[in-house]
Amino acid sequence: MSDTATSDHATTTGMSHNKLAMWVFLGSECLLFGALISTYLVYRGRFATGPAPGDIFDIPFTSVSSFVLLMSSLTMVLALSAIKRGDLRNNRLWLLTTALLGSLFIGGQVYEFTTFFREGLGYTTSPFSSAFFTLTGFHGVHVSLGILMLMSMFISSLRGSLRKEHSETVEIIGLYWHFVDIVWIFIFTVIYLVPSPTS
Amino acid sequence: MSTAEITEEHNDVVHDHPSDSKYFQIALILGVLTALEVATYYVDIGPVLIPVLMVMMVVKFFIVAAWFMHLRFDNSLFTKFFVGGLVLAVAVYVIALSTFEFWSKG
Numbered sequence: 001m002s003d004t005a006t007s008d009h010a011t012t013t014g015m016s017h018n019k020l021a022m023w024v025f026l027g028s029e030c031l032l033f034g035a036l037i038s039t040y041l042v043y044r045g046r047f048a049t050g051p052a053p054g055d056i057f058d059i060p061f062t063s064v065s066s067f068v069l070l071m072s073s074l075t076m077v078l079a080l081s082a083i084k085r086g087d088l089r090n091n092r093l094w095l096l097t098t099a100l101l102g103s104l105f106i107g108g109q110v111y112e113f114t115t116f117f118r119e120g121l122g123y124t125t126s127p128f129s130s131a132f133f134t135l136t137g138f139h140g141v142h143v144s145l146g147i148l149m150l151m152s153m154f155i156s157s158l159r160g161s162l163r164k165e166h167s168e169t170v171e172i173i174g175l176y177w178h179f180v181d182i183v184w185i186f187i188f189t190v191i192y193l194v195p196s197p198t199s
Numbered sequence: 200m201s202t203a204e205i206t207e208e209h210n211d212v213v214h215d216h217p218s219d220s221k222y223f224q225i226a227l228i229l230g231v232l233t234a235l236e237v238a239t240y241y242v243d244i245g246p247v248l249i250p251v252l253m254v255m256m257v258v259k260f261f262i263v264a265a266w267f268m269h270l271r272f273d274n275s276l277f278t279k280f281f282v283g284g285l286v287l288a289v290a291v292y293v294i295a296l297s298t299f300e301f302w303s304k305g
Contacts, residue, residue, distance in 0.1 A: 193237075
């Protein structure tokens with residue numbers, strides 16, 4: 001990892017351009033997820049003869065998944081705090097914990113999708129099912145990419161190539177991870193907790 | 200005081216990021232808010248349900264963005280770019296949902 005990853009090198013604007021680029025990317029991601037959430041809202045009442053959202057959602061299960069993802073934001077910020085202190089051992093510990101919590105969330109999503117499929121909700125069953133699987137699937141892909149980035153940082157750290165001066169790399173990937181959490185905060189409330197149509 | 204300590208102290212002043220214990224406190228607040236959100240599934244609070252859920256969702260959003268994503272400590276330009284995208288998304292999709300008569304049909 002080159003030293004361009006450090007936060008202290010001079011830029012023409014006096015701020016980190018890598019971090020700025022991540023914030024611009026996250027701003028654009030708001031439009032992507034906004035489109036997916038809006039599409040779901042338009043189609044959530046169109047379930048034809050398939051299961052309705054209110055009949056199929058398992059709120060207690062999804063609540064636990066949501067809590068797991070929320071806590072992964074805590075472990076992510078602790079990983080950043082550790083590397084800023086130069087505490088590489090705890091940095092690795094929290095990076096791995098974050099990746100494990102993210103994996104637990106993805107495992108829960110796979111279980112949920114499998115259960116829904118067994119109950120007759122396939123991707124093309126209804127406009128509701130297509131919109132639901134597209135939205136939550138896109139989010140799941142984002143979480144999975146985040147896990148890959150976390151594991152690559154963990155391996156870099158084990159090899160000794162992720163050090164205190166690279167804390168901005170952890171911060172930038174942390175921003176992505178927190179954004180994924182923020183999107184789930186929206187999805188959990190709007191899709192699961194706001195009362196859904198029943199058949 | 201060693202050079203490393205001076206540098207670290209300098210960085211702390213520049214970034215002014217919270218301590219780990221502060222992060223745990225924030226996570227506790229987020230956990231309590233999530234528990235309250237889930238409680239609305241079991242307790243009927245009538246017509247205020249959706250506004251209450253929306254308020255809690257927005258509060259959680261801002262807590263994560265401000266504290267965990269450090270927006271309140273970082274350069275304000277980062278906030279402008281992110282909020283710019285967010286405001287644009289909300290505006291575009293409120294208009295899109297309005298064209299589908301989402302608000303009247305529910």
